[in-house]
Amino acid sequence: xxxxxxxxxxxxxxxxxxxxxxxxxxxxxxxxxxxxxxxxxxxxxxxxxxxxxxxxxxxxxxxxxxxxxxxxxxxxxxxxxxxxxxxxxxxxxxxxxxxxxxxxxxxxxxxxxxxxxxxxxxxxxxxxxxxxxxxxxxxxxxxxxxxxxxxxxxxxxxxxxxxxxxxxxxxxxxxxxxxxxxxxxxxxxxxxxxxxxxxxxxxxxxxxxxx
Numbered sequence: 001x002x003x004x005x006x007x008x009x010x011x012x013x014x015x016x017x018x019x020x021x022x023x024x025x026x027x028x029x030x031x032x033x034x035x036x037x038x039x040x041x042x043x044x045x046x047x048x049x050x051x052x053x054x055x056x057x058x059x060x061x062x063x064x065x066x067x068x069x070x071x072x073x074x075x076x077x078x079x080x081x082x083x084x085x086x087x088x089x090x091x092x093x094x095x096x097x098x099x100x101x102x103x104x105x106x107x108x109x110x111x112x113x114x115x116x117x118x119x120x121x122x123x124x125x126x127x128x129x130x131x132x133x134x135x136x137x138x139x140x141x142x143x144x145x146x147x148x149x150x151x152x153x154x155x156x157x158x159x160x161x162x163x164x165x166x167x168x169x170x171x172x173x174x175x176x177x178x179x180x181x182x183x184x185x186x187x188x189x190x191x192x193x194x195x196x197x198x199x200x201x202x203x204x205x206x207x208x209x210x211x
Contacts, residue, residue, distance in 0.1 A: 088135025131171025
């Protein structure tokens, strides 16, 4: 492991219950941030311990259960905060999706994320990108040209807008904001599916915006 840069470990969690969510363990200098712990908390915990990492926070790109199911488990295990956008509280409180999967409601103590996170000399910009949910965020590191896009942008796809607080026009505006802000060489780490490049997705995304 090269401690001079960020290391990003991807775990596909919730496969047994149909989530297939990308949980990311982002590490540097033996510390880490957990992004979107949607399930398999014990596996995430085990991986972190195997990597000899110390978690300092959990960030949820939004609060659908497939991105937050085991946030409470990891919060209690590591005694760390869970950060969400302030607009996302109403989505967290909505119980329609847990009921759809026959799962218990998600509950955890949360703090509101700010516009910027500092982590081991790295700066992560936090941008509210409504559309999939009202309080969805993306997490951007400009130094290493990476974006954790949650359910905003996927490889060959975009987030759905037919769930509570979803809005197609807002999704288009959010994607347009990202396309204007970032260059094609940014690597996209999505909430589901394969890692991709913004340049690879740009034409598809522009077609969606203009549709």
